Amino acid sequence: MDTAATPHSNYLTDGYGLKSWLLTRDHKRIGLLYLVSVSAFFVLGAVFAGLIRLELMTPAGDLVESDVYNKMFTMHGVTMVFFFLIPAIPAVLGNFLVPLMIGAKDLAFPRLNLLSWYVYTLGGVFTLWALVNGGVDTGWTFYTPYSSAFSNSHVALVVVGIFINGFSSILTGLNFIVTIHKLRAPGMTWFRLPLFIWAHYATALIMVLGTPVIAITLVMVAAERLLHLGIFDPKLGGDPVLFQHLFWFYSHPAVYIMILPAMGVMSELVAAFSRKRIFGYEVVAMSSLAIAVVGFLVWGHHMFVSSQSVYAAMAFSLLSFVVAIPSAIKVFNWSATLYKGSISFDSPMVYVFGFIGLFLIGGLTGLFLAALAVDVHVHDTYFVVAHFHYIMVGGTIMMYLGGLHYWWPKIFGKLYHEGLARVSAVVIFIGFNLTFFPQFIVGYLGMPRRYHAYPPEFQLWNILSSAGAVILAVGYAMPTFYLLYSLVKGKPAPANPWGAKGLEWETSSPPPTQNFESTPAVSEPYNYAK
Amino acid sequence: MAGAHATQHPRLQHHFDNLDQQFEASALGMWLFLVTEILFFGGLFAVYTIYRLMYPMAFAEASHELDVVLGGVNTAVLIGSSLTMAMAVWAAQLGTRGKQLLFLALTIALGLAFLGIKAVEYSHKFEHGLVPGPSFRFEAAHDPGHSQLFFSLYFVMTGLHALHMIVGIGVMAVLFVMAFKGRFTRAYHTPVEVSGLYWHFVDIVWIFLFPLLYLIDRHGPVVH
């Protein structure tokens, strides 16, 4: 099981120089290209977040002008949602691991994979260009008619950037679906696939079906803005609420693009660090698909107070409650897996425990928002901000980091400092809760979101939140250092440092370019029992 | 994985086991891409449907400004081009280079004809002030406040379709060059099959666009 790093060449040493990276077709190298890009955007988004929290320490809008603040929260949302959260796990870990986990040599379309990274980068360039030229102040949701007819900022530029970036998502999703259908190793039946693959398959379905809708919606907003077309402008006969329907038709499933891969990572980590198969494997697999499907039917819950009909609101509310059930089922199954497991507390597992607590709170507060009468009160307040940060940061980012740690030895062939890693995970957990839990409270008390200045009675909660943000920043900075340090000074990693099951652990760390020296033998997944 | 590389088809990529698997993957990939295109155009069709249900009179009157004859001719042109495309795929499957070139050329010609007629239609719209924006001047008898919506959708939907046609013609040109070089044989003709799927899809989008945009309430006079 444990083999020392061999002197054979691996994908990292197979070709040096910029060209060998920028023109690579190797899914593993492309995953690393994405790692660099998404990390850069994360830092950018985090800087905006830091400035926001700094401003919100005092009730008065005294750090920056209102226009600047509005641009900051917009750019925070745009960079984090489109350029970090949506691609992070699928494009970094998914790209690297999907072929390995199914015993394939690469994704179905390697050149398309490289193209999708270039498309992502091009989209990023447009967005950064808009940022440098003064930014956008519409909120990441671009509601009309403010975005299409009133804002004086670079709406068209950013919208084009997001449009282009959307194709990166579509191409990745397309690649995953074809790969999973056509390139499984002999003996790898659907119900022998790791749950990470099921999760990414479900995610890919959403990417392929949902992203085109926001693409065309953004085309319409840009057209309205540049050509004065009047599709959403009431003065020209249009309906501004129609934009919201089209926007949320994608953007709600988008949040499942963000969480499903994290749930896939969760399944892998829970199995590996309890050394047993996931309880209810088939149910967890089917839950991923159920979330993807039902997730397309709930978009109206973002619009309960938008003048939607009462009956439409009720339908969306009911479906929003239904979509919560498969997520709950997964949490129960992961917890049940721990029963009679052999549980270790390695750093990825610390992230797992953090995820359970934070996802529980994030998910359950979703019920508040699905409940019509309560949503009327907390819609567009910090309650919503807290809810989605619990899921996206407490959920997705925890699992992104957990997965990054778990597979780091495989990807780079190096071991990082375990002690520092565990401490960072705990610091992140503490910092996160201090940052976002007060936001539930201040939201219930009535503080609206996207507010540059606020009434003084809300200040205490804002100070607590900003203090938490400092701790959270420290928690995020730590892995940056010890992970990068491991690349230079880390001990060489064996093929299977965790003693885990899965085809990716059957090959060397790092893997050879063609992934496996010979076609791997496939058996039941997670077969830990001796 | 050591195979008999000497007998491996030059077009077989390293991560596929055989040409059949590679073709199936390519075809599935193209079908999935077409699904994304359905959703892409679907957003516009959804907007069209909603506004037409809300403002039927405005849409009917605006639709009558479109040239049914030119639109009908274009429909025939596109259907013809799908026929020639299907013939090109057939020729590719048989490996007959001459026919491949003929049918690809015909498809390109018909595609260009479509775009030419479209350009004529667009210029008419400009002349008559039917382009949304500051110079829009269509005064419908019924519900003028919402006629501009129809024309906005007309231009975005047919414009997006035309863009897809241009890309399609570009792809056909590339296929023509590849066919000229004798790349398509009985064993390998994936690019033609897969591009054929794309071309048929663009044709089908027009089959929907034509009646929805050109044929509103044409069966009788506008209801008063």
Next chain:
Amino acid sequence: MAPQVDALYFFLVALTAFFTLLISGLVVYFAIRYRRRSADETGVPIHGNLKLEITWTVIPFVIVLFIFGWSAKLFYTMARPPAETLDVYVVGKQWMWKFQHPDGHAEVNELHVPVGTSVKLTMTSQDVIHNVYIPDFRVKADVLPGRYTHLWFKATTPGRYRLFCAEYCGTDHSGMGGWVVVMERAEYQQWLAGGAGQGTMAQTGEKLFKDLACVTCHKEDTTGRGPTLIGLYGKAVTLDTGDAVEADEAYLRESIVNPRARMVTGFQPIMPTFQGLVSEEGLLQLIEYIKTLKAEPSNATGKK
């Protein structure tokens, strides 16, 4: 209504706390009880348990159905104002609120209402989407351009309550706040008596009606080029398409800014549009005036 919303809210808080503690507690217990004790120890392979899966699917499903039912019922009441309400008209614009009382009082950013009375806000925007949010009353509704939206509340305690704009609307979104001042009845009467400084909305609307020459075509009988407006408000109107619509505020507003959208049967399509010629406040005043046009020749002050 606010205490009822809170009841549901705190039930959900309790539910969240319960399940969070239950499951985290269980996880912590399992983590300790089943911690790895030797280097190559593995877990017991348990495939699953269908009964357990069904149980923990059905129970949450029943719980969420219960929450749904409770919140939907409450929401329905919130969405349906009572028949008798004190109507106030609201026009939101970047970045302020204009409140018009039917009796003529016009307020900016501050709304005076009497305690214990159901108040209905009819709202529209002059520019982008805004939102009226009164946290203490647990009410919120978007304010849209080109459309009227509504919310209603009944204040139970006098006091000053914050009002926020809760839909991002540009530069001074966070500055677009105000107050709802709830007064004892006697105080409110005094405030009303203080004088609006202008005529009632209906009177101002009547003046607009004359200034814009509406009376040229809309006469008190059926001899005009346009339909008579007497008794129009709330009536069912037959359109030239054969459909019937209710002549509510939305229909009246549309008929002024886009007259040929829905035309009354039997009339020529000759009414010009008044879009851009009348402000949103003006439209509301005209509508208030039209509401007062009853079958009798003289107009009352039109309090419904």
